[in-house]
Amino acid sequence: MKTKTKYLEFKTKEKIELVNITHQVEEVVRESGVQEGLCLVNSMHITSSVFINDEESGLKEDYKKWLEELAPYDRKRYKHNLTGEDNAHAHLKRQIMGREVVIAVTGGRLDLGTWEQIFYGEFDGQRKKRVLVKMMGK
Protein backbone atom coordinates (compact mmCIF):
# COMPACT_ATOMS: atom_id res chain seq x y z
CA MET A 1 0.00 0.00 0.00
CA LYS A 2 1.19 3.48 -0.89
CA THR A 3 0.31 6.65 1.00
CA LYS A 4 1.34 10.27 0.63
CA THR A 5 0.56 13.40 2.64
CA LYS A 6 0.90 16.94 1.41
CA TYR A 7 -0.10 20.28 2.92
CA LEU A 8 -1.06 23.09 0.53
CA GLU A 9 -0.90 26.68 1.78
CA PHE A 10 -3.24 29.53 0.90
CA LYS A 11 -3.49 33.18 1.85
CA THR A 12 -6.32 34.75 -0.10
CA LYS A 13 -6.44 38.46 -0.96
CA GLU A 14 -10.14 38.70 -0.19
CA LYS A 15 -12.01 37.63 2.94
CA ILE A 16 -14.22 35.35 0.80
CA GLU A 17 -12.67 33.64 -2.20
CA LEU A 18 -13.18 30.41 -4.14
CA VAL A 19 -9.82 29.10 -5.40
CA ASN A 20 -9.52 26.34 -8.00
CA ILE A 21 -6.97 23.82 -6.67
CA THR A 22 -7.53 20.97 -9.14
CA HIS A 23 -4.03 21.14 -10.65
CA GLN A 24 -2.32 21.17 -7.27
CA VAL A 25 -4.24 18.07 -6.19
CA GLU A 26 -3.48 16.32 -9.50
CA GLU A 27 0.21 16.96 -8.87
CA VAL A 28 0.04 15.20 -5.50
CA VAL A 29 -1.65 12.22 -7.16
CA ARG A 30 1.22 12.00 -9.68
CA GLU A 31 3.88 12.33 -6.98
CA SER A 32 2.25 9.57 -4.92
CA GLY A 33 2.59 6.97 -7.68
CA VAL A 34 -0.84 5.59 -6.68
CA GLN A 35 -2.62 3.96 -9.62
CA GLU A 36 -5.82 2.80 -7.86
CA GLY A 37 -7.08 4.31 -4.64
CA LEU A 38 -8.62 7.25 -2.85
CA CYS A 39 -7.61 10.89 -2.49
CA LEU A 40 -8.85 12.89 0.50
CA VAL A 41 -8.69 16.69 0.24
CA ASN A 42 -9.80 18.67 3.31
CA SER A 43 -9.55 22.10 4.81
CA MET A 44 -7.57 22.05 8.08
CA HIS A 45 -9.57 25.08 9.24
CA ILE A 46 -13.14 25.50 10.46
CA THR A 47 -13.99 28.64 8.50
CA SER A 48 -13.18 27.25 5.06
CA SER A 49 -14.23 24.40 2.78
CA VAL A 50 -13.00 22.06 0.12
CA PHE A 51 -15.74 21.28 -2.40
CA ILE A 52 -16.24 20.24 -6.00
CA ASN A 53 -18.26 22.28 -8.46
CA ASP A 54 -18.00 24.33 -11.66
CA GLU A 55 -15.24 26.74 -12.81
CA GLU A 56 -17.64 29.42 -14.02
CA SER A 57 -17.28 33.00 -12.81
CA GLY A 58 -21.03 33.75 -12.68
CA LEU A 59 -21.69 30.68 -10.56
CA LYS A 60 -18.92 31.62 -8.15
CA GLU A 61 -20.66 35.00 -7.66
CA ASP A 62 -23.96 33.16 -7.17
CA TYR A 63 -22.41 31.00 -4.44
CA LYS A 64 -21.09 34.02 -2.55
CA LYS A 65 -24.45 35.85 -2.70
CA TRP A 66 -26.41 32.74 -1.74
CA LEU A 67 -24.18 31.90 1.21
CA GLU A 68 -24.48 35.50 2.41
CA GLU A 69 -28.28 35.09 2.36
CA LEU A 70 -28.22 31.77 4.22
CA ALA A 71 -25.55 32.76 6.75
CA PRO A 72 -25.12 36.58 6.80
CA TYR A 73 -21.94 38.23 8.09
CA ASP A 74 -24.03 40.39 10.50
CA ARG A 75 -21.53 40.68 13.35
CA LYS A 76 -24.14 41.14 16.11
CA ARG A 77 -26.21 38.13 15.15
CA TYR A 78 -24.00 35.45 16.68
CA LYS A 79 -22.89 34.48 20.20
CA HIS A 80 -19.55 33.24 18.86
CA ASN A 81 -18.61 36.82 18.03
CA LEU A 82 -18.84 37.74 21.73
CA THR A 83 -15.40 36.06 21.99
CA GLY A 84 -14.03 39.00 19.96
CA GLU A 85 -14.21 37.19 16.61
CA ASP A 86 -16.31 38.40 13.71
CA ASN A 87 -16.22 35.11 11.78
CA ALA A 88 -19.22 33.14 13.11
CA HIS A 89 -20.82 33.48 9.67
CA ALA A 90 -17.79 31.74 8.13
CA HIS A 91 -18.24 28.70 10.41
CA LEU A 92 -21.81 28.41 9.14
CA LYS A 93 -21.03 28.99 5.46
CA ARG A 94 -18.39 26.28 5.62
CA GLN A 95 -20.97 23.71 6.84
CA ILE A 96 -23.11 24.35 3.73
CA MET A 97 -20.16 23.89 1.39
CA GLY A 98 -18.52 21.03 3.33
CA ARG A 99 -15.08 20.35 4.83
CA GLU A 100 -13.69 17.76 2.47
CA VAL A 101 -13.98 15.76 -0.71
CA VAL A 102 -12.93 12.16 -1.33
CA ILE A 103 -12.02 11.46 -4.94
CA ALA A 104 -11.42 8.12 -6.65
CA VAL A 105 -8.03 7.60 -8.29
CA THR A 106 -8.23 5.35 -11.36
CA GLY A 107 -5.37 4.57 -13.73
CA GLY A 108 -3.11 6.99 -11.85
CA ARG A 109 -5.45 9.99 -12.26
CA LEU A 110 -8.24 11.76 -10.38
CA ASP A 111 -11.43 10.08 -11.63
CA LEU A 112 -13.48 13.28 -12.03
CA GLY A 113 -16.53 13.94 -14.21
CA THR A 114 -16.16 16.34 -17.16
CA TRP A 115 -17.07 19.48 -15.23
CA GLU A 116 -15.84 18.57 -11.78
CA GLN A 117 -13.24 21.01 -10.45
CA ILE A 118 -11.87 21.07 -6.89
CA PHE A 119 -12.14 24.34 -4.94
CA TYR A 120 -10.77 25.74 -1.74
CA GLY A 121 -13.61 27.87 -0.35
CA GLU A 122 -12.29 30.58 1.96
CA PHE A 123 -14.80 32.43 4.12
CA ASP A 124 -12.44 34.17 6.57
CA GLY A 125 -9.31 34.79 4.55
CA GLN A 126 -6.41 37.21 4.34
CA ARG A 127 -4.44 34.93 6.62
CA LYS A 128 -2.46 31.71 6.14
CA LYS A 129 -4.55 28.55 5.86
CA ARG A 130 -3.78 24.94 4.96
CA VAL A 131 -5.39 22.16 2.94
CA LEU A 132 -4.41 18.54 3.49
CA VAL A 133 -4.15 16.07 0.61
CA LYS A 134 -3.90 12.41 1.63
CA MET A 135 -3.35 9.69 -0.95
CA MET A 136 -3.90 6.01 -0.25
CA GLY A 137 -3.88 3.12 -2.69
CA LYS A 138 -1.71 0.79 -4.70
Added chain:
Amino acid sequence: MKTKTKYLEFKTKEKIELVNITHQVEEVVRESGVQEGLCLVNSMHITSSVFINDEESGLKEDYKKWLEELAPYDRKRYKHNLTGEDNAHAHLKRQIMGREVVIAVTGGRLDLGTWEQIFYGEFDGQRKKRVLVKMMGK
Protein backbone atom coordinates in the same frame (compact mmCIF):
# COMPACT_ATOMS: atom_id res chain seq x y z
CA MET B 1 -5.26 -4.67 -1.53
CA LYS B 2 -8.36 -4.98 -3.71
CA THR B 3 -9.98 -2.14 -5.63
CA LYS B 4 -12.91 -1.95 -8.02
CA THR B 5 -14.40 0.89 -10.05
CA LYS B 6 -17.90 0.97 -11.49
CA TYR B 7 -19.89 3.69 -13.23
CA LEU B 8 -23.68 3.65 -12.80
CA GLU B 9 -25.81 5.49 -15.36
CA PHE B 10 -29.01 7.41 -14.74
CA LYS B 11 -31.44 9.37 -16.88
CA THR B 12 -34.32 10.51 -14.72
CA LYS B 13 -37.80 11.19 -16.10
CA GLU B 14 -38.22 14.31 -13.99
CA LYS B 15 -35.91 17.31 -13.67
CA ILE B 16 -35.70 16.69 -9.91
CA GLU B 17 -35.77 13.13 -8.64
CA LEU B 18 -34.38 11.18 -5.69
CA VAL B 19 -33.43 7.65 -6.76
CA ASN B 20 -32.66 4.85 -4.29
CA ILE B 21 -29.42 3.20 -5.48
CA THR B 22 -28.64 1.06 -2.41
CA HIS B 23 -29.01 -2.27 -4.22
CA GLN B 24 -26.80 -1.20 -7.10
CA VAL B 25 -24.06 -0.17 -4.70
CA GLU B 26 -24.40 -3.40 -2.72
CA GLU B 27 -23.88 -5.33 -5.96
CA VAL B 28 -20.58 -3.54 -6.60
CA VAL B 29 -19.45 -4.42 -3.07
CA ARG B 30 -20.18 -8.10 -3.74
CA GLU B 31 -18.45 -8.05 -7.12
CA SER B 32 -15.34 -6.45 -5.58
CA GLY B 33 -14.78 -9.30 -3.12
CA VAL B 34 -13.71 -6.74 -0.50
CA GLN B 35 -14.40 -7.94 3.05
CA GLU B 36 -13.02 -4.97 5.01
CA GLY B 37 -12.62 -1.51 3.55
CA LEU B 38 -14.26 1.63 2.25
CA CYS B 39 -16.80 2.32 -0.49
CA LEU B 40 -16.92 5.77 -2.11
CA VAL B 41 -20.09 6.67 -4.02
CA ASN B 42 -20.12 10.06 -5.75
CA SER B 43 -21.96 11.96 -8.42
CA MET B 44 -19.72 12.74 -11.40
CA HIS B 45 -21.84 15.83 -12.11
CA ILE B 46 -22.11 19.21 -10.40
CA THR B 47 -25.89 19.49 -10.43
CA SER B 48 -26.60 16.24 -8.60
CA SER B 49 -25.81 14.56 -5.29
CA VAL B 50 -25.23 11.24 -3.65
CA PHE B 51 -26.53 11.21 -0.09
CA ILE B 52 -27.85 8.86 2.57
CA ASN B 53 -31.25 9.27 4.15
CA ASP B 54 -34.65 7.64 4.51
CA GLU B 55 -36.75 5.75 1.93
CA GLU B 56 -40.02 7.44 2.84
CA SER B 57 -42.14 9.12 0.17
CA GLY B 58 -43.33 12.01 2.37
CA LEU B 59 -39.78 12.88 3.36
CA LYS B 60 -38.68 12.86 -0.26
CA GLU B 61 -41.39 15.45 -1.00
CA ASP B 62 -40.24 17.45 2.02
CA TYR B 63 -36.67 17.51 0.69
CA LYS B 64 -37.78 18.79 -2.71
CA LYS B 65 -39.93 21.55 -1.21
CA TRP B 66 -37.25 22.56 1.29
CA LEU B 67 -34.49 22.70 -1.32
CA GLU B 68 -36.74 24.83 -3.52
CA GLU B 69 -37.13 27.27 -0.61
CA LEU B 70 -33.40 27.40 0.13
CA ALA B 71 -32.28 27.55 -3.51
CA PRO B 72 -35.23 28.50 -5.78
CA TYR B 73 -35.25 27.67 -9.49
CA ASP B 74 -35.97 31.37 -10.33
CA ARG B 75 -34.13 31.64 -13.63
CA LYS B 76 -33.39 35.39 -13.40
CA ARG B 77 -31.89 35.21 -9.94
CA TYR B 78 -28.48 33.85 -10.89
CA LYS B 79 -25.50 35.10 -12.91
CA HIS B 80 -24.66 31.55 -13.96
CA ASN B 81 -27.83 31.50 -16.04
CA LEU B 82 -26.51 34.37 -18.19
CA THR B 83 -24.39 31.65 -19.87
CA GLY B 84 -27.65 30.30 -21.35
CA GLU B 85 -28.15 27.67 -18.64
CA ASP B 86 -31.15 27.56 -16.32
CA ASN B 87 -29.61 25.22 -13.76
CA ALA B 88 -27.80 27.52 -11.30
CA HIS B 89 -30.34 26.46 -8.65
CA ALA B 90 -29.28 22.83 -9.15
CA HIS B 91 -25.62 23.67 -8.41
CA LEU B 92 -26.75 25.19 -5.12
CA LYS B 93 -29.17 22.43 -4.15
CA ARG B 94 -26.43 19.87 -4.71
CA GLN B 95 -24.14 21.63 -2.18
CA ILE B 96 -26.80 21.26 0.53
CA MET B 97 -27.25 17.55 -0.16
CA GLY B 98 -23.56 16.81 -0.82
CA ARG B 99 -21.53 15.23 -3.63
CA GLU B 100 -20.56 11.90 -2.13
CA VAL B 101 -20.81 9.38 0.65
CA VAL B 102 -18.10 7.14 2.05
CA ILE B 103 -19.44 3.92 3.55
CA ALA B 104 -17.62 1.32 5.66
CA VAL B 105 -17.53 -2.22 4.34
CA THR B 106 -17.52 -4.82 7.14
CA GLY B 107 -17.73 -8.58 6.68
CA GLY B 108 -18.19 -8.13 2.93
CA ARG B 109 -21.23 -5.87 3.26
CA LEU B 110 -22.10 -2.16 3.40
CA ASP B 111 -22.05 -1.33 7.11
CA LEU B 112 -25.19 0.82 7.13
CA GLY B 113 -27.51 1.67 10.02
CA THR B 114 -31.05 0.25 9.99
CA TRP B 115 -32.65 3.13 8.09
CA GLU B 116 -29.71 4.27 5.98
CA GLN B 117 -30.44 4.13 2.25
CA ILE B 118 -28.23 5.54 -0.51
CA PHE B 119 -29.79 8.04 -2.93
CA TYR B 120 -28.85 9.64 -6.20
CA GLY B 121 -30.26 13.16 -5.96
CA GLU B 122 -30.87 14.63 -9.40
CA PHE B 123 -31.58 18.37 -9.64
CA ASP B 124 -31.16 18.91 -13.39
CA GLY B 125 -32.24 15.63 -14.93
CA GLN B 126 -33.78 14.28 -18.10
CA ARG B 127 -30.29 13.68 -19.47
CA LYS B 128 -27.62 11.02 -18.96
CA LYS B 129 -25.63 11.26 -15.74
CA ARG B 130 -23.10 9.02 -14.01
CA VAL B 131 -22.33 7.91 -10.46
CA LEU B 132 -18.93 6.46 -9.59
CA VAL B 133 -18.55 3.62 -7.09
CA LYS B 134 -14.99 2.98 -5.91
CA MET B 135 -14.18 0.04 -3.64
CA MET B 136 -10.93 -0.27 -1.72
CA GLY B 137 -10.00 -2.79 0.94
CA LYS B 138 -8.88 -6.34 1.59
Added chain:
Amino acid sequence: MKTKTKYLEFKTKEKIELVNITHQVEEVVRESGVQEGLCLVNSMHITSSVFINDEESGLKEDYKKWLEELAPYDRKRYKHNLTGEDNAHAHLKRQIMGREVVIAVTGGRLDLGTWEQIFYGEFDGQRKKRVLVKMMGK
Protein backbone atom coordinates in the same frame (compact mmCIF):
# COMPACT_ATOMS: atom_id res chain seq x y z
CA MET C 1 -3.33 -3.54 5.33
CA LYS C 2 -4.89 -2.94 8.74
CA THR C 3 -8.55 -2.21 9.37
CA LYS C 4 -10.60 -1.71 12.52
CA THR C 5 -14.29 -1.13 13.13
CA LYS C 6 -15.81 0.35 16.27
CA TYR C 7 -19.33 1.42 17.14
CA LEU C 8 -19.75 4.29 19.62
CA GLU C 9 -23.07 4.66 21.44
CA PHE C 10 -24.82 7.86 22.40
CA LYS C 11 -28.05 8.73 24.19
CA THR C 12 -28.25 12.48 24.58
CA LYS C 13 -30.23 14.17 27.37
CA GLU C 14 -31.58 16.83 25.03
CA LYS C 15 -33.39 16.40 21.72
CA ILE C 16 -30.71 18.53 20.03
CA GLU C 17 -27.14 18.28 21.26
CA LEU C 18 -23.64 18.67 19.82
CA VAL C 19 -21.25 16.21 21.50
CA ASN C 20 -17.46 16.43 21.14
CA ILE C 21 -16.23 12.91 20.30
CA THR C 22 -12.62 13.73 19.32
CA HIS C 23 -11.05 11.74 22.16
CA GLN C 24 -13.16 8.66 21.48
CA VAL C 25 -12.13 8.68 17.84
CA GLU C 26 -8.46 9.21 18.75
CA GLU C 27 -8.68 6.12 20.96
CA VAL C 28 -9.88 3.99 18.04
CA VAL C 29 -6.96 5.27 15.95
CA ARG C 30 -4.52 4.18 18.67
CA GLU C 31 -6.19 0.77 19.08
CA SER C 32 -6.03 0.16 15.33
CA GLY C 33 -2.25 0.48 15.16
CA VAL C 34 -2.61 2.27 11.82
CA GLN C 35 0.27 4.71 11.17
CA GLU C 36 -0.76 6.00 7.73
CA GLY C 37 -4.30 5.85 6.39
CA LEU C 38 -7.86 7.09 6.58
CA CYS C 39 -10.43 7.24 9.37
CA LEU C 40 -14.13 7.34 8.49
CA VAL C 41 -16.52 8.54 11.21
CA ASN C 42 -20.24 8.49 10.36
CA SER C 43 -23.60 8.60 12.01
CA MET C 44 -25.53 5.34 11.51
CA HIS C 45 -28.78 7.31 11.76
CA ILE C 46 -30.55 9.67 9.41
CA THR C 47 -31.49 12.33 11.95
CA SER C 48 -27.97 13.00 13.20
CA SER C 49 -24.60 14.12 11.87
CA VAL C 50 -20.89 13.75 12.35
CA PHE C 51 -19.08 16.98 11.52
CA ILE C 52 -15.90 18.89 12.33
CA ASN C 53 -15.93 22.39 13.74
CA ASP C 54 -15.03 24.45 16.79
CA GLU C 55 -15.38 23.59 20.51
CA GLU C 56 -16.81 26.97 21.50
CA SER C 57 -20.04 27.19 23.46
CA GLY C 58 -21.31 30.37 21.75
CA LEU C 59 -20.82 28.86 18.31
CA LYS C 60 -22.67 25.72 19.33
CA GLU C 61 -25.65 27.90 20.29
CA ASP C 62 -25.32 29.72 16.97
CA TYR C 63 -25.49 26.42 15.10
CA LYS C 64 -28.67 25.34 16.89
CA LYS C 65 -30.40 28.68 16.27
CA TRP C 66 -29.31 28.79 12.62
CA LEU C 67 -30.41 25.23 11.90
CA GLU C 68 -33.77 25.99 13.49
CA GLU C 69 -34.15 28.93 11.08
CA LEU C 70 -33.17 26.91 8.01
CA ALA C 71 -35.16 23.79 8.95
CA PRO C 72 -37.74 24.61 11.67
CA TYR C 73 -39.20 21.92 13.92
CA ASP C 74 -42.77 23.04 12.96
CA ARG C 75 -44.54 19.69 13.15
CA LYS C 76 -47.26 20.52 10.61
CA ARG C 77 -44.88 21.74 7.93
CA TYR C 78 -43.72 18.32 6.69
CA LYS C 79 -45.34 15.36 4.95
CA HIS C 80 -42.95 12.96 6.68
CA ASN C 81 -44.65 13.76 9.98
CA LEU C 82 -47.94 12.34 8.63
CA THR C 83 -46.34 8.93 9.36
CA GLY C 84 -46.69 9.77 13.07
CA GLU C 85 -43.13 11.07 13.44
CA ASP C 86 -42.26 14.60 14.46
CA ASN C 87 -38.65 14.49 13.30
CA ALA C 88 -38.77 15.60 9.65
CA HIS C 89 -36.86 18.73 10.66
CA ALA C 90 -34.05 16.54 12.01
CA HIS C 91 -33.65 14.79 8.64
CA LEU C 92 -33.19 18.21 7.04
CA LYS C 93 -30.85 19.63 9.68
CA ARG C 94 -28.62 16.59 9.32
CA GLN C 95 -28.19 17.23 5.57
CA ILE C 96 -26.83 20.72 6.30
CA MET C 97 -24.33 19.40 8.84
CA GLY C 98 -23.45 16.21 6.95
CA ARG C 99 -23.42 12.48 7.69
CA GLU C 100 -19.72 11.75 7.97
CA VAL C 101 -16.15 12.96 8.06
CA VAL C 102 -13.07 11.31 6.60
CA ILE C 103 -9.88 12.21 8.44
CA ALA C 104 -6.28 11.56 7.42
CA VAL C 105 -4.15 9.49 9.83
CA THR C 106 -0.48 10.52 9.75
CA GLY C 107 2.24 9.19 12.04
CA GLY C 108 -0.33 7.18 13.98
CA ARG C 109 -2.51 10.19 14.82
CA LEU C 110 -5.56 12.04 13.47
CA ASP C 111 -4.10 14.70 11.18
CA LEU C 112 -6.38 17.54 12.30
CA GLY C 113 -5.85 21.30 12.07
CA THR C 114 -5.34 23.26 15.31
CA TRP C 115 -9.01 24.02 15.91
CA GLU C 116 -10.61 20.98 14.30
CA GLN C 117 -12.76 18.98 16.72
CA ILE C 118 -15.07 16.10 15.80
CA PHE C 119 -18.74 16.35 16.83
CA TYR C 120 -21.71 14.06 16.96
CA GLY C 121 -24.65 16.29 16.04
CA GLU C 122 -27.90 14.92 17.44
CA PHE C 123 -31.16 16.41 16.14
CA ASP C 124 -33.65 13.81 17.41
CA GLY C 125 -32.09 12.53 20.60
CA GLN C 126 -33.10 11.05 23.94
CA ARG C 127 -32.76 7.60 22.44
CA LYS C 128 -29.86 5.26 21.68
CA LYS C 129 -27.88 6.09 18.56
CA ARG C 130 -24.62 4.78 17.08
CA VAL C 131 -21.59 6.23 15.35
CA LEU C 132 -19.31 4.03 13.26
CA VAL C 133 -15.53 4.51 13.21
CA LYS C 134 -13.71 2.65 10.44
CA MET C 135 -9.92 2.66 10.27
CA MET C 136 -7.99 1.59 7.19
CA GLY C 137 -4.28 1.91 6.48
CA LYS C 138 -0.86 0.47 7.18
